Amino acid sequence: MYKSRRKFLQHGAMILPAISMITSCSSQEEEKATTAPIVVSTWDSGLAVNKIAWEILKNKGKAIDAVEKGANSIENTINCCVGLGGNPDRDGHVTLDACIMDENYNCGSVAFLEKIKNPISVARKIMETTPHVMLVGEGAYQFAISNGFKSESDQLSADASKEYKKWLVKSEYKPVINIEKQQGKVNNHAAPAKLEDGSFNHDTMGLLALDTQLNLSGACTTSGMGFKMRGRVGDSPIIGGGLYVDNEIGAATSSGQGEEVIRICGTHLVVEYMRMGKSPHEACKLAIERLVKINPVKAKTFQVGFLALNKKGECGAYAVLPGFAYSVTKGDEGGQVFQSESYFKD
Ligand code: ASP
Numbered sequence: 001m002y003k004s005r006r007k008f009l010q011h012g013a014m015i016l017p018a019i020s021m022i023t024s025c026s027s028q029e030e031e032k033a034t035t036a037p038i039v040v041s042t043w044d045s046g047l048a049v050n051k052i053a054w055e056i057l058k059n060k061g062k063a064i065d066a067v068e069k070g071a072n073s074i075e076n077t078i079n080c081c082v083g084l085g086g087n088p089d090r091d092g093h094v095t096l097d098a099c100i101m102d103e104n105y106n107c108g109s110v111a112f113l114e115k116i117k118n119p120i121s122v123a124r125k126i127m128e129t130t131p132h133v134m135l136v137g138e139g140a141y142q143f144a145i146s147n148g149f150k151s152e153s154d155q156l157s158a159d160a161s162k163e164y165k166k167w168l169v170k171s172e173y174k175p176v177i178n179i180e181k182q183q184g185k186v187n188n189h190a191a192p193a194k195l196e197d198g199s200f201n202h203d204t205m206g207l208l209a210l211d212t213q214l215n216l217s218g219a220c221t222t223s224g225m226g227f228k229m230r231g232r233v234g235d236s237p238i239i240g241g242g243l244y245v246d247n248e249i250g251a252a253t254s255s256g257q258g259e260e261v262i263r264i265c266g267t268h269l270v271v272e273y274m275r276m277g278k279s280p281h282e283a284c285k286l287a288i289e290r291l292v293k294i295n296p297v298k299a300k301t302f303q304v305g306f307l308a309l310n311k312k313g314e315c316g317a318y319a320v321l322p323g324f325a326y327s328v329t330k331g332d333e334g335g336q337v338f339q340s341e342s343y344f345k346d
Contacts, residue, residue: 040327041327042253205221266306288343
């Protein structure tokens with residue numbers, strides 16, 4: 001979350017360069033084959049989320065419960081980018097995307113879900129009680145209601161309302177397939193993600209956990225890109241896009257411009273690189289390089305960050321641009337926030 005991230009930095013919390021985390025994970029690996037349990041999540045706001053997940057993991061709970069409860073905790077707070085307090089689409093409605101995946105390739109997903117506080121739990125319900133993976137829009141809403149989820153007001157949070165009014169002044173959004181795209185050049189058809197101060201108006205919460213049974217699970221939840229076109233769905237509810245878990249190998253999640261992640265099946269790609277023997281950091285880096293290679297000029301205009309955790313409990317991340325942070329908790333010491341390395345250095 002951009003706001004919470006800034007606040008966090010202002011309060012002087014320790015943010016370490018990713019290299020120190022890679023070192024610490026590697027040395028842990030030498031000492032002991034496996035670092036478990038462990039939970040990692042996107043952004044500095046992940047630290048509080050990890051704390052909730054950690055309570056479950058440290059008591060020998062299951063990774064799937066840890067990631068769900070962690071995701072719920074941020075869905076229940078007011079912030080720009082996750083849950084009903086998030087920024088709305090360009091028509092003023094908050095629409096939520098989420099997915100979850102366990103250690104047995106079971107997965108559940110919701111997209112374009114409105115008025116439901118905990119989309120990740122609806123995704124889990126779909127995973128556990130239906131033969132399907134994904135429900136969207138009105139159907140997802142009806143499913144949620146019929147399973148005891150409460151219908152909430154669609155009133156914007158005070159923060160979101162303020163941001164929306166600000167956005168309405170210019171209403172900058174060009175959802176057109178422009179001539180440049182047809183010519184294979186820069187295509188800026190997505191919502192303008194960059195804010196005036198250079199930050200981005202989106203930040204998804206992705207969590208990955210390895211429990212004491214050495215099982216992996218993951219969750220990904222978001223209100224998506226702020227001021228998006230109505231009906232737009234990003235990578236976050238897409239299995240293999242915003243999240244992928246392969247219990248033999250590892251798990252990955254993403255945050256950033258969803259369209260870019262979808263076109264390379266981003267998190268599935270990261271896991272496949274780990275299957276080829278790459279470390280989580282190397283795997284994320286290779287996936288980002290693949291993304292940048294598609295259009296290096298355009299790549300400077302958007303942010304994507306990948307975060308990965310392997311079966312040994314090693315973790316790593318990589319982003320297109322500087323600024324992507326992630327949180328790692330593997331003990332009662334409270335966890336740490338790390339700054340990811342990035343393809344472009346400024
Ligand atoms: N990945 C999200 C999306 O494209 C945005 C984000 O990470 O905030 O909807």
